[in-house]
Amino acid sequence: MAKITTLGEFIIERQNEFKYAKGELSNLLSAIRLAAKVINREVNKAGLVYDILGAAGTENIQGETQQKLDVYANDQFIYALKARGEACAIASEENEDIVVFNNETSKKGKYIVLFDPLDGSSNIDVNVSIGTIFSIYRRLDENKPVCIEDFLQPGTAQVAAGYIVYGSSTMLVYTTGHGVNGFTLDPSLGTFCLSHPNIKIPEDGTIYSINEGNINQCEEGVKKYIAYCQEEDKATNRPYSGRYIGSLVADFHRNLLKGGIYIYPGTKKAPDGKLRLLYECNPLAFIAEQAGGKASNGKQRIMEIQPTKLHQRVPFFIGSKNMVEKAESFLI
Numbered sequence: 001m002a003k004i005t006t007l008g009e010f011i012i013e014r015q016n017e018f019k020y021a022k023g024e025l026s027n028l029l030s031a032i033r034l035a036a037k038v039i040n041r042e043v044n045k046a047g048l049v050y051d052i053l054g055a056a057g058t059e060n061i062q063g064e065t066q067q068k069l070d071v072y073a074n075d076q077f078i079y080a081l082k083a084r085g086e087a088c089a090i091a092s093e094e095n096e097d098i099v100v101f102n103n104e105t106s107k108k109g110k111y112i113v114l115f116d117p118l119d120g121s122s123n124i125d126v127n128v129s130i131g132t133i134f135s136i137y138r139r140l141d142e143n144k145p146v147c148i149e150d151f152l153q154p155g156t157a158q159v160a161a162g163y164i165v166y167g168s169s170t171m172l173v174y175t176t177g178h179g180v181n182g183f184t185l186d187p188s189l190g191t192f193c194l195s196h197p198n199i200k201i202p203e204d205g206t207i208y209s210i211n212e213g214n215i216n217q218c219e220e221g222v223k224k225y226i227a228y229c230q231e232e233d234k235a236t237n238r239p240y241s242g243r244y245i246g247s248l249v250a251d252f253h254r255n256l257l258k259g260g261i262y263i264y265p266g267t268k269k270a271p272d273g274k275l276r277l278l279y280e281c282n283p284l285a286f287i288a289e290q291a292g293g294k295a296s297n298g299k300q301r302i303m304e305i306q307p308t309k310l311h312q313r314v315p316f317f318i319g320s321k322n323m324v325e326k327a328e329s330f331l332i
């Protein structure tokens, strides 16, 4: 039987890659790993646990009805990160402002973590895969109180990023800037085991993911690219397949493994699109680039965008390098 490498062992084996002191990354990722296991347990029985299922009735700062599992997942990440002491503060899609940890263990934390605790949560009730996305930065100055500027660093400053996809199996995929590795949760052991070492996204793909219901709201270049995807041309394996789950992490994960492009463009009503730069686009862009793919807002590399607001949205084109470049060629 092949040797199992657990996530914990892998982090220790590879922690020299982490630019900062040993052990800090493993503490950060082990907090995320713990929260992921706790959330996975609830997600897997969401259909049964009525007090968790369904909208909490409260609304998050985006004005979206919060599913109870959103709130639960958000709390799990905050508890787990606060307890480990490496992070001094967090930002979350579910919180209007940054959350500074004032407990003794965390005050001196050198890192900040941004996350979308449960993306695609409207799919919970219909048993469609959902996900968590996280992004880790070094705070700017350990001798100053942590503040919003620590969170407005460009994506190129990320020290680590990843996602968990709660699907037919639960996987954790992350990078520290030295490639992308995927770990599958073995429920019988309660352990994430290395299952997808050194993930590379195919440079070309035949899958495009976009909400075509919005197509008439998009700029001409997006319409032209989608028409290109749908044209018949055997030499370039077209028409491509349209695959859109309505859950970014699930769509991204499939395209990462098989090749493909995910697009959430600007529309007339929402010129900056729907997805959040800091805790959705930057972390997935880091993963995509580390796997040989690309991520832009249609014109500019996502990770080079200088953030101005915690919850700012950007148009998002991410996936196979040649597909993103082809889409961009229609937008210029």
Ligand code: P6P
Pocket: 119, 120, 121, 122, 211, 246, 247, 248, 249, 251, 274
């Ligand atoms: P639409 C889920 O709310 C999400 O943030 C992503 O996970 C998903 O890809 C997208 O929004 C779906 O948005 O407008 O197509 O329903």
